[in-house]
Amino acid sequence: MHMKVPMEEKPFPAWSWSVDECLEEYGVKLEKGLSSNEVQKRREKYGWNELAKEKGKPLWKLVLEQFDDMLVKILLAAAFISFLLAYFEGSESGFEAYVEPLVIILILVLNAIVGVWQENNAEKALEALKELQCESIKVLRDGYFVPDLPARELVPGDIVELRVGDKVPADMRVAALKTSTLRLEQSSLTGEAMPVLKGTNPIFMDDCELQAKENMVFAGTTVVNGSCICIVITTAMNTEIGKIQKQIHEASLEESDTPLKKKLDEFGGRLTTSIGIVCLVVWIINYKNFISWDVVDGWPTNIQFSFQKCTYYFKIAVALAVAAIPEGLPAVITTCLALGTRKMAQKNAIVRKLPSVETLGCTTVICSDKTGTLTTNQMSATEFFTLGGKTTACRVISVEGTTYDPKDGGIVDWTCYNMDANLLAMAEICAVCNDAGVYFDGRLFRATGLPTEAALKVLVEKMGFPDTKSRNKTHDALVATNNMVDCNTLKLGCCEWWNRRSKRVATLEFDRVRKSMSVIVREPDGQNRLLVKGAVESLLERSSYVQLADGSLVPIDDQCRELLLQRLHEMSSKGLRCLGLACKDELGEFSDYYADTHPAHKKLLDPTYYSSIESDLIFVGVVGLRDPPREEVHKAIEDCKQAGIRVMVITGDNKSTAEAICKEIKLFSTDEDLTGQSLTGKEFMSLSHSEQVKLLLRNGGKVFSRAEPRHKQEIVRLLKEMGEIVAMTGDGVNDAPALKLADIGIAMGITGTEMTILVPLFQLSLRVALFIIT
Incomplete structure (x- = not known):
C-alpha cells in the first residue's frame, strides 16, 4: 500500500x-x-480545467519588431537625414525635396503593417490546442x-x-x-x-x-x-x-533568425560601415574648400573656417550616402518571397511566413513524422491469403489502393466474379463481423469506428458481389439509394448485401484474453453460424479444421499449421497488421439463438464463456492491413537525396512498423544493418549528449520510433546546435513543439494539424500587390 x-x-x-x-x-x-463542498475546495487549489491563455504581444511591440532589422534601421537613418536636407533646401526645391524621404517612410510603414497583420494571423497554435x-x-x-x-x-x-x-x-x-x-x-x-x-x-x-x-x-x-x-x-x-x-x-522563445535575415543583417552591417567610411572620406578630402590658412615658418596661421561651405560638403556626403543605400531592397526581397509563396500555393503549399521560402531552400535535414505524413493515416488491406485445393497450397492475393475509397485501386488479377467457398466465407466475415463504416465528407473518404474494420469493409467492396446474379440484382437498387441519400453518405453495396443475407443476432465483443471478436448470424437457410476475426495465433490455437477452396473441411495438422504460420511471418515482416478469419457451423445451444429471451442468453452476458463458444473453429484465411505510404513519398525521398538533404523519420509508432515503412520508401535498403540507424525515443534520450551528437551525424540516426513530443523537440534542438537547417514535417498535436522549434515547421496534408495555422492565399496576393505598387 x-x-x-x-x-x-x-x-x-x-x-x-x-x-x-x-x-x-x-x-x-x-x-x-x-x-x-469538496469540489469547491479542490477548485480553489487546482483552478479551472482549461489550458492557460498565453498573453499575446502588444501591438506597439509588434510594430517595433518590424523595424528591428539592420537594413530597415539604415533606411530610417537615410529617411531622417533626407528629411533634414529637404528641410534646409525646402525654400529652393519646394515639395519635390520631400519626395525621397516620404517614399522611404511609406515603404517602411507598409512593410510594418503587413508584418503586423501576418504576425497576428500566425500566432494561433495555442488557440488550436483549446479546440481539442x-x-x-x-x-x-x-x-x-x-x-x-x-x-x-x-x-x-x-x-x-x-x-x-x-x-x-x-x-x-x-x-x-x-x-x-x-x-x-x-x-x-x-x-x-x-x-x-x-x-x-x-x-x-x-x-x-x-x-x-x-x-x-x-x-x-x-x-x-x-x-x-x-x-x-x-x-x-x-x-x-x-x-x-x-x-x-x-519553443517560441527559442526562435532564431532565418538564414536570409542573418545574411541581410550581415550585409547591412557591412554596408553601413562602408558607406560611413566613404562618406567621411568624401567630406574630408574637400576640407580645403571650407578651411583655409597661411603658413608662416612652417606653422599654419590665420586659419579661416566657412560653416556654410562645411555644411554644403556635408550635404554632398550625406546625399552620397542616401544614394548608396538600397532603399528598394526590402521591397524587392519581400516581393520576390511573396511571388515564391504564390508559386508554392499553386502547388498546394501555403507559406505562413515569407522568409520561410528562402529558409526552405537552405534546408539540410528534414525530420518527418510517419503517421499521416509519410503514410495516409488510413488503414487499407494490402494482401490476403486462403488455402487452395489442398492443405499444402496457399493463395496469396494482393490488393491495391491506399485510402477508404472503394474505387481506389482494386484486387490484382481478380477474376473471381463467382467466388469459391473460401472467398465467400472471407467476404461474409469481413462484412458482417464488423462495426465500422465509411463516409465521404466532401473531400476525403473517412472511417467511423475502428480503422482496421473500415479497411475490411472496403476490401469487401473491392471483392464485389459473390456471383453475377447477386451483382445484377443489387446494382439498380444501390444506384437508386445512393441518388436519394445525402452526398456525404456512402452506401457500401456489397457489405449491405452481406448484412441483409446474414442477419446478426448476437455479438461476442473483443477481449484481451482470447484476442478475438465474433458474431452469431442467422443464415438464409435458418441456421445460425459463428463468424470470428482476431489474432491469427489465437484463432489457430482454437481451430480444429481448415476450409479448402471447394468448401470441404479438413482437420488441421502440424504441416498445415506450420504453413499458415510461415505465411503469417512473411506478412508480418512487411509491417502488416494481420487478422485471422474463422467460422463455426455447429453452435450447440446457440444454433437456434434469436434474442435476449433465449435460454442461453445469460451466457452471452459473461465474457468468460466466449472462449468455449469460439472453440473447434474452421480456419478460413488471413488479411494483412497497414497504414500505407503515400504514393509520392518514394520520389520525394530520392529528390532529397539528390539535393543533399538528409531525411530522418521521427514517429510515435512502434519500431518494427516504422522500420518496415522506411524500407518500403527506400530510406533503408532491404538488407541494411539498422544498428545505430533505428532507435526508440527512450533509447536516444538515455544516451549522453556526446553520444547523441555522434549518432545524429551523417551516417546514423535515420529512424526514431516511440517518440514523444519532448523527444522530437530535443532531436530538432540538437540538430540546430550542430549547425543544420532543420525542417520538421508532421500532422499531429504531438508534432507541434518540434514544428515550432524547427527552422521550418510544415503541417502536412488536408487532414494536417491545426497546430500550424497557415496564412490564407488572399493575404499573400495582397502582399505581392502592395510591394509591386511601392
Whole structure:
C-alpha cells in the first residue's frame, strides 16, 4: 500500500497504483463521486480545467519588431537625414525635396503593417490546442450523474463516465470497464496509428512511455470503442496536452533568425560601415574648400573656417550616402518571397511566413513524422491469403489502393466474379463481423469506428458481389439509394448485401484474453453460424479444421499449421497488421439463438464463456492491413537525396512498423544493418549528449520510433546546435513543439494539424500587390 501524501507530492505515478489505491489517495468513492463542498475546495487549489491563455504581444511591440532589422534601421537613418536636407533646401526645391524621404517612410510603414497583420494571423497554435478540449462530460457528483457538466469544472478526483465518441476532458485513470473492451484513438497525441486498447490493471513502471500507459486516458483523445468509468488524475496545464502547450511556448522563445535575415543583417552591417567610411572620406578630402590658412615658418596661421561651405560638403556626403543605400531592397526581397509563396500555393503549399521560402531552400535535414505524413493515416488491406485445393497450397492475393475509397485501386488479377467457398466465407466475415463504416465528407473518404474494420469493409467492396446474379440484382437498387441519400453518405453495396443475407443476432465483443471478436448470424437457410476475426495465433490455437477452396473441411495438422504460420511471418515482416478469419457451423445451444429471451442468453452476458463458444473453429484465411505510404513519398525521398538533404523519420509508432515503412520508401535498403540507424525515443534520450551528437551525424540516426513530443523537440534542438537547417514535417498535436522549434515547421496534408495555422492565399496576393505598387 502506498503511503498517503498530499496530491501534489505523489511519490509514484498513478498508472502504477491499483484502482483502490487511487480512490483512497483522492478521497473519493467510485459509487458516490465528490461532494459539492469538496469540489469547491479542490477548485480553489487546482483552478479551472482549461489550458492557460498565453498573453499575446502588444501591438506597439509588434510594430517595433518590424523595424528591428539592420537594413530597415539604415533606411530610417537615410529617411531622417533626407528629411533634414529637404528641410534646409525646402525654400529652393519646394515639395519635390520631400519626395525621397516620404517614399522611404511609406515603404517602411507598409512593410510594418503587413508584418503586423501576418504576425497576428500566425500566432494561433495555442488557440488550436483549446479546440481539442471537450465542452461537456458525464460526471458523478454527490451520488448522482450530471449528464452534461462543463469540462472546465472538473477537478482531480472526479469520477467520469466515458462512452463511444466522447472526447477525453482530462488525464484520467481507468477505474472500471462497462464493456468488455475499451479503445481510444490517440494518434494525434502519440503518433500511434492504431486505436489503443485500455484496461484497469496497474503498470509497475515508474518511467513509462505514454503509449505504454494502457490504464490511462489522455485529454484531447477520443473513445472509439467501449465505455468506462475513470478517475480524474490531472487537469488543465498538468495534462499531457498541457505539457505540449508549455513546450510550444518554450519553443517560441527559442526562435532564431532565418538564414536570409542573418545574411541581410550581415550585409547591412557591412554596408553601413562602408558607406560611413566613404562618406567621411568624401567630406574630408574637400576640407580645403571650407578651411583655409597661411603658413608662416612652417606653422599654419590665420586659419579661416566657412560653416556654410562645411555644411554644403556635408550635404554632398550625406546625399552620397542616401544614394548608396538600397532603399528598394526590402521591397524587392519581400516581393520576390511573396511571388515564391504564390508559386508554392499553386502547388498546394501555403507559406505562413515569407522568409520561410528562402529558409526552405537552405534546408539540410528534414525530420518527418510517419503517421499521416509519410503514410495516409488510413488503414487499407494490402494482401490476403486462403488455402487452395489442398492443405499444402496457399493463395496469396494482393490488393491495391491506399485510402477508404472503394474505387481506389482494386484486387490484382481478380477474376473471381463467382467466388469459391473460401472467398465467400472471407467476404461474409469481413462484412458482417464488423462495426465500422465509411463516409465521404466532401473531400476525403473517412472511417467511423475502428480503422482496421473500415479497411475490411472496403476490401469487401473491392471483392464485389459473390456471383453475377447477386451483382445484377443489387446494382439498380444501390444506384437508386445512393441518388436519394445525402452526398456525404456512402452506401457500401456489397457489405449491405452481406448484412441483409446474414442477419446478426448476437455479438461476442473483443477481449484481451482470447484476442478475438465474433458474431452469431442467422443464415438464409435458418441456421445460425459463428463468424470470428482476431489474432491469427489465437484463432489457430482454437481451430480444429481448415476450409479448402471447394468448401470441404479438413482437420488441421502440424504441416498445415506450420504453413499458415510461415505465411503469417512473411506478412508480418512487411509491417502488416494481420487478422485471422474463422467460422463455426455447429453452435450447440446457440444454433437456434434469436434474442435476449433465449435460454442461453445469460451466457452471452459473461465474457468468460466466449472462449468455449469460439472453440473447434474452421480456419478460413488471413488479411494483412497497414497504414500505407503515400504514393509520392518514394520520389520525394530520392529528390532529397539528390539535393543533399538528409531525411530522418521521427514517429510515435512502434519500431518494427516504422522500420518496415522506411524500407518500403527506400530510406533503408532491404538488407541494411539498422544498428545505430533505428532507435526508440527512450533509447536516444538515455544516451549522453556526446553520444547523441555522434549518432545524429551523417551516417546514423535515420529512424526514431516511440517518440514523444519532448523527444522530437530535443532531436530538432540538437540538430540546430550542430549547425543544420532543420525542417520538421508532421500532422499531429504531438508534432507541434518540434514544428515550432524547427527552422521550418510544415503541417502536412488536408487532414494536417491545426497546430500550424497557415496564412490564407488572399493575404499573400495582397502582399505581392502592395510591394509591386511601392
